[in-house]
Amino acid sequence: MPRRLLRDGAIVADDWHVAGDAELSDERALILTFAEWQAERGRWLARAGRLGVVLAPADEVERLVPDLARLDLAGADFPGPSEGRGYTQGRLLRERFGFTGELRARGAIRRDQVFFLARCGFNSFELPDSELEGGAAALATFSAAYQPSNDWGLKAKLAHR
Amino acid sequence: MYRYDTVDRALVRERVAQFRDQTRRFLDGDMSDDEFRHLRLRNGLYIQTHAPMLRVAIPYGLLSSEQLRTLASIARRYDRGYGHFTTRQNLQYNWPRLEQVPDILAELAEVEMHAIQTSGNCIRNTTSDHLAGVAADELEDPRPWCEIIRQWSTFHPEFAYLPRKFKIAVTGSPEQDRAATLVHDIGVHIVQGANGERGFRILAGGGLGRTPVIGQVIREFLPRRHLLSYLEAVLRVYNREGRRDNIHKARIKILVRSLGLEEFTRRVESEWRLIEDGRLELEESEVERMRGYFQPPAYQRLPDIEPAAGKHAAFRAWYRYNTVAHKVSGYRAVYVSLKKPGVAPGDATDAQLDLLADLADRYSFGEARVTHTQNLVLADVQQGAAFELWRALDAAGLATPNIGTLTDMICCPGLDFCSLANAGSIDVAKLIHERFDDYDYLYDLGEIEIKMSGCMNACGHHHVGHIGILGVDKSGEEWYQITIGGAAGAMAALGTVIGPSVPKHEVAESIARLLEVYVDHRRDDERFVDTVRRLGVKPFKERVYAATAAA
Numbered sequence: 086m087p088r089r090l091l092r093d094g095a096i097v098a099d100d101w102h103v104a105g106d107a108e109l110s111d112e113r114a115l116i117l118t119f120a121e122w123q124a125e126r127g128r129w130l131a132r133a134g135r136l137g138v139v140l141a142p143a144d145e146v147e148r149l150v151p152d153l154a155r156l157d158l159a160g161a162d163f164p165g166p167s168e169g170r171g172y173t174q175g176r177l178l179r180e181r182f183g184f185t186g187e188l189r190a191r192g193a194i195r196r197d198q199v200f201f202l203a204r205c206g207f208n209s210f211e212l213p214d215s216e217l218e219g220g221a222a223a224l225a226t227f228s229a230a231y232q233p234s235n236d237w238g239l240k241a242k243l244a245h246r
Numbered sequence: 247m248y249r250y251d252t253v254d255r256a257l258v259r260e261r262v263a264q265f266r267d268q269t270r271r272f273l274d275g276d277m278s279d280d281e282f283r284h285l286r287l288r289n290g291l292y293i294q295t296h297a298p299m300l301r302v303a304i305p306y307g308l309l310s311s312e313q314l315r316t317l318a319s320i321a322r323r324y325d326r327g328y329g330h331f332t333t334r335q336n337l338q339y340n341w342p343r344l345e346q347v348p349d350i351l352a353e354l355a356e357v358e359m360h361a362i363q364t365s366g367n368c369i370r371n372t373t374s375d376h377l378a379g380v381a382a383d384e385l386e387d388p389r390p391w392c393e394i395i396r397q398w399s400t401f402h403p404e405f406a407y408l409p410r411k412f413k414i415a416v417t418g419s420p421e422q423d424r425a426a427t428l429v430h431d432i433g434v435h436i437v438q439g440a441n442g443e444r445g446f447r448i449l450a451g452g453g454l455g456r457t458p459v460i461g462q463v464i465r466e467f468l469p470r471r472h473l474l475s476y477l478e479a480v481l482r483v484y485n486r487e488g489r490r491d492n493i494h495k496a497r498i499k500i501l502v503r504s505l506g507l508e509e510f511t512r513r514v515e516s517e518w519r520l521i522e523d524g525r526l527e528l529e530e531s532e533v534e535r536m537r538g539y540f541q542p543p544a545y546q547r548l549p550d551i552e553p554a555a556g557k558h559a560a561f562r563a564w565y566r567y568n569t570v571a572h573k574v575s576g577y578r579a580v581y582v583s584l585k586k587p588g589v590a591p592g593d594a595t596d597a598q599l600d601l602l603a604d605l606a607d608r609y610s611f612g613e614a615r616v617t618h619t620q621n622l623v624l625a626d627v628q629q630g631a632a633f634e635l636w637r638a639l640d641a642a643g644l645a646t647p648n649i650g651t652l653t654d655m656i657c658c659p660g661l662d663f664c665s666l667a668n669a670g671s672i673d674v675a676k677l678i679h680e681r682f683d684d685y686d687y688l689y690d691l692g693e694i695e696i697k698m699s700g701c702m703n704a705c706g707h708h709h710v711g712h713i714g715i716l717g718v719d720k721s722g723e724e725w726y727q728i729t730i731g732g733a734a735g736a737m738a739a740l741g742t743v744i745g746p747s748v749p750k751h752e753v754a755e756s757i758a759r760l761l762e763v764y765v766d767h768r769r770d771d772e773r774f775v776d777t778v779r780r781l782g783v784k785p786f787k788e789r790v791y792a793a794t795a796a797a
Contacts, residue, residue: 142490166284167367169407173485176404181520197268197285204403215276227260229253231397232474233525234404244253246532 091199091220092187092209094240099211101137101158110134116158116189119144130155139191142170146177153184161207163192172205179206179235188237200226203238247308247613248393248539250358257401258355261362265289266348273345288406290336290364291347294665300339300347301364302354306374306392306416307335307616311603314614316357318599324350329599331584331592333656333707334413335373335616336364340663362400367408367496369399369481373415375424376617379540380625382573386436386444388418388425390536391473394528395434398474405481409488410496412481413453420447421736426618428452428461428738429710431498432480439467446473450480450510451502454704458740459499464511470533472518475526479518483510543611543626548576553632563685564636564647569627578629580610582622582639583646583654587679590672591657592620601642609635619656619695621649651688652696652761653679656707660700660717661724667700669717669724674698674753681754691761694774695734710734712775713757714741726753730760730786731778739779744787759789 087098101114104121114135122129122138129136137158138149149159159178161171171190178184190202191211196219199210203224212220229244230236236243250258265285272282286292290301302317309317317337321329324346330338342350354360363370372395379387395414399405405412415427420435427433433449446468452461468476480498487505489495502510554565569578582602585591594602602622606614609631610624617623627635639645648654655678658664660671675698682688697711708714714729725747732741748756763786764774778786 166281167407168490169367169405169409169485170490172404172407173482195281197264201401201403201406226264227257227401229256230403231253231257231400232402244256246251246253 088211089214089217090209090211091217093238094221094224096217096221101135114157116160118162119149122149122152126152137187137189139189140171140174142168144174146174146182149178150182153178153182156184156186158187158189158209159184160187160189160191160209163190163194163198166193168193172201175202175205175207176234179237196220196223199223200239204230204234204236206235206237208238247310248305248389248536254358255355258358258360258362261289261360261401262348262351262355265351269345269348284366287366288363288368289351289366290361291344292365292665294340294663296663297341298344298347299663300342300350300361301332302329302337302339302359302361303364303371304336304359304616305396306372306378306389307376307618308389309614309616310357311606311612311614313357313359314599314603314606316353316359318596318603320350320353321599322596327597328593328595330590330659331594331616331620331622333618333620333658333705334364334371335376335618336371337616338659340659365411367410367412368406369402369408369412369414372396372399373413373425373430373618375417375419376615376623377424377570377579377625378418378615379542380572380574380577380579381419381422381424382571383422384418384573385420385438386418387537387540388416388434388436389540390533391434391436392416393536393539394473394533395477398477398526402481405485408481408485409490410493410498412484412498414477423734423736423738424618426707426710426734426738428736429454429458429707429734430461432477433461434473437467439469443469445469446476448476448480450514451499451507452738453497453499454707454709455497456494456702456704457497457499458704458709459503460738460740461499462502462507464507464514471528471530472522474528475522475524476514476518478526479514479521482517483513487513542574545574545577545626546628548628548630550575551629553629557633560640560647561633561636563689564640564645565632567647567651567689568645568649569632572626574626576629578627578632580624580627580632580635581617581649582614582624582644583649584621584644585648585654586643586646587653587683588676589643590659590662591655591675594622598642598644601638602644605635605638619654621654647685648688650693650695652682652691652694652757653688654695656695656697656711658699658701658706660698664700664705666703667717668702668719669700669726670750671698671700671706671715671717674715674717674726674750677750677754678757681758691764692771692773696757697732707734708732709740710738711741712773712778713760715753716747718747720747724750726750728753728756728760728790730783731775733775742783744783745791756790760786763789
């Protein structure tokens with residue numbers, strides 16, 4: 086059974102694969118780490134399937150920018166519960182570099198991080214199965230906000246002054 | 247003061263619901279200790295030595311009488327009848343029950359209060375001058391700017407998981423700096439630019455803790471419409487580049503130091519250039535709206551009088567030490583001392599909080615302030631009412647005439663409550679009170695700041711005390727390292743350690759010897775800290791340890 090995730094507020098089957106997946110074929114959509122992407126960029130670009138790259142916290146988002154047009158998915162990894170660099174990566178991808186594809190958060194995230202991540206531009210979330218429904222509900226945690234952000238992943242518009 | 251509108255109200259209520267759900271999931275076993283820890287810490291809830299500790303935010307230290315009554319009521323019904331005011335101008339409850347915290351938050355929300363971001367690696371309560379709006383030396387009231395920063399930093403989606411905690415302080419009196427801005431991650435000074443335009447001087451990289459650092463100027467003048475975009479640029483550089491591999495090297499001060507001030511500033515400026523004209527630019531109408539909340543109260547036209555004349559000595563002493571000048575004639579700002587001998591510094595009981603609410607209503611336009619030195623202030627008292635007010639405070643144990651003196655100590659909760667502490671602080675404060683109970687002597691010594699922390703985290707600001715006391719653990723025993731010559735304020739400096747630490751029973755005696763050296767060598771009205779600066783540490787050190795060696 087493919088893993089499920091939260092995307093655009095709905096719980097859906099994940100149609101993306103990672104390098105090393107058994108069922109991986111040339112046409113399948115493939116998510117790479119930034120390190121994998123860098124190491125064999127030519128090989129990945131030669132594939133027929135869609136491509137995505139997930140940044141590790143220390144990866145500079147600017148280094149991915151020249152390739153953004155080739156990517157259908159970008160993302161940030163959160164290796165631990167106190168990791169916060171991905172929030173900035175997300176905002177920059179959306180607001181500074183105009184990325185309009187799927188922006189995915191993965192790693193040690195739970196429903197409690199979903200709202201802020203969505204405000205920072207993430208619209209897909211790799212959550213444990215038990216967190217998916219709570220994660221979908223968490224998109225409506227707050228109805229208002231004090232500060233501007235892109236709010237890309239939210240369903241409803243927030244009240245601002 | 248600032249009043250909530252529909253946006254503020256929605257946010258705090260939704261926060262209560264969110265935290266209630268998180269607490270329920272934890273109590274139901276759906277969440278691990280570690281997962282819950284990261285969440286509760288962003289809401290001021292610690293698990294302490296004896297019980298949870300809940301830290302309630304008091305934005306820039308300003309309280310209404312209604313809020314004071316709610317704090318009293320919560321202390322009475324959910325705690326053991328008292329609260330503790332902190333160096334971030336907040337209030338801590340030491341004995342709440344975990345399962346009741348959501349109810350406490352719901353009650354706080356009813357009076358426009360919360361515990362959002364009072365702990366955790368996020369932007370903490372913005373602190374400011376407790377004499378904001380009433381000090382004659384003020385260029386401009388900093389509170390509208392504090393509120394602007396409070397709102398921008400509250401639930402900021404990008405900066406909820408910073409490398410480490412982040413503290414911002416604002417002053418409108420940079421020459422005096424009663425907000426200790428030089429030991430903050432960011433200090434904001436309201437200043438006048440070359441052409442008369444108001445704006446801000448921005449400092450960064452100050453902080454106490456294990457590696458104390460005095461903040462440095464990263465921008466001499468920032469036009470005020472750019473305040474938030476500039477703060478956002480600093481935070482973004484910090485969030486991206488601050489160290490996360492070592493908790494002791496994660497504060498922004500370490501980043502500033504490792505990059506160097508010039509390179510750090512260059513990175514902030516280049517980030518800022520990309521966002522300065524964005525949606526964070528402050529419109530003058532928004533600034534004006536905020537100013538509207540902090541308009542001067544309806545002062546009467548009154549002449550200045552000398553209310554202490556002819557009154558008895560206790561009142562005269564209190565009036566001299568516990569009240570300060572007000573920019574409006576006929577008024578004084580009154581300190582409510584929370585430094586009574588035998589009481590933990592900064593503690594107030596529910597009955598005292600209720601009384602203060604009444605006194606604030608009767609004498610000070612219904613408002614009170616918390617100082618970062620753990621006292622309260624009634625800022626707008628008619629001089630003619632000072633005697634009545636003193637009688638009411640005195641009867642409640644709130645008129646100890648020691649503001650600015652040796653016994654007006656800053657003191658963290660220490661080993662009695664805090665699970666991080668190495669040693670007690672409250673009982674050292676008690677010993678110091680007992681040793682120095684002669685007010686004539688205290689007054690003769692003049693202005694001295696003792697600041698005490700029970701561990702390296704320096705919640706008691708010991709590095710910037712004229713006399714700093716740091717609790718250390720020596721094979722299970724409580725010992726204390728003493729520093730002298732530190733200062734907060736505009737002339738901020740870090741104290742120098744005088745020598746090996748001393749056992750608890752020798753702390754007060756060591757202080758007594760430091761003071762002897764001061765009394766022997768002071769010139770005219772020279773303060774203790776200035777004598778230390780002039781003479782250096784040596785004579786003080788010799789006196790303290792000579793006696794020990796002889797014994």
